[in-house]
Amino acid sequence: MFTGIIEEIGSVKGVRSSASSMELKLAAGKVLRDVAIGDSISVNGVCLTVTTFSKDEFTADVMPETFKGTSLRNLKTGTKVNLERAMAAGGRFGGHFVNGHVDAVGTIKSLQELENALYVTINIPSELSVFFVQKGSVAIDGTSLTVFGITDDSITVSLIPQTKEDTVLGSKKIGDEVNIECDMMAKYIHRFFTKKTETTAKKSLSYDFLSDHGFAD
Template structure:
């Protein structure tokens, strides 16, 4: 689990293909502190397990699934990557809960200066857009970001100068491919509601005679219909 706050921008030392898998070596300094073999480091938002450590770099194995779902297979020596160590219990959470499980690959559509900030529009696949809401969270290359606007096939985010200067976002150009991860809370809510709806349908079909102490039928307190009435869905 990560917080979406980039600790350091590393540089790819080597990407060696091993059949359908790969070995990735990254030059770094800060994230090496307190890190050992077996620990997790997010590389551009993808959670990877450290397999080797050295004084100025670390190595990870990249599975076929990760290569298929992320941009890691496109990396080359010298490429800059966002790095973050796993969260420690009790540490401050400056972003949001990021699993490091990339949902899909998107792309930069356009960049627009707005004051000192830069608004960037991203194209995103349905697997991500299903959970994107205005003012909600989304992880782009491991960065915890707030959605400014939701588009038909993507979303916009405003980057402040600090983020542009200390992450790979400063190098974004139209067409740049990025790793995207939707907020895990949205996925849990969807799963809960889908099960809740099924249970509600079953109760409706069976017409349960269950009564409360007041003699009234017991109704679900949380359902998709209830949330829709309150403006949440």
């Protein structure tokens, strides 16, 4: 579990990849202060497991499902990445609940500067639009952000100068891919009411119902 408050920008030191998986070697500092083998670190919003580490780098495996469903497949040596350690139970909580399980890869559609803000519009799969509300939360490349605009196939978020400086989002360009994780609470609520509606519909179409309405003897 993460908060979406990026701790540092790391960089890719090496990539060993096959057709559908990869091993990443990442340069880092702050996130390695208390690290142990098996710990979770969010890399551009993807929860990865530390397999080896030293004082200034660590390695992590990217399995086929993650390779296929996230933008990590685009990483190359030298690429900058957002890094965050898993949240501590007694730590401050400045963002929102982030699983590190990416829902989709979006594409940056437009960038608009307005005074001290950078508005970023991202194309998303249309089926995700139900999980967004105005002023709700979303994690973009692991960064907790507020949604300011929603259409059937896009969302708009705003970056303050601090976010532009402290995350990789400040260097993104139109056409770049980003990892999107919808708000966990929105997904749970949507599933609860969807399943409840399905259950109610099944119960209403019973033998007694059909008999009462002349469709069964």
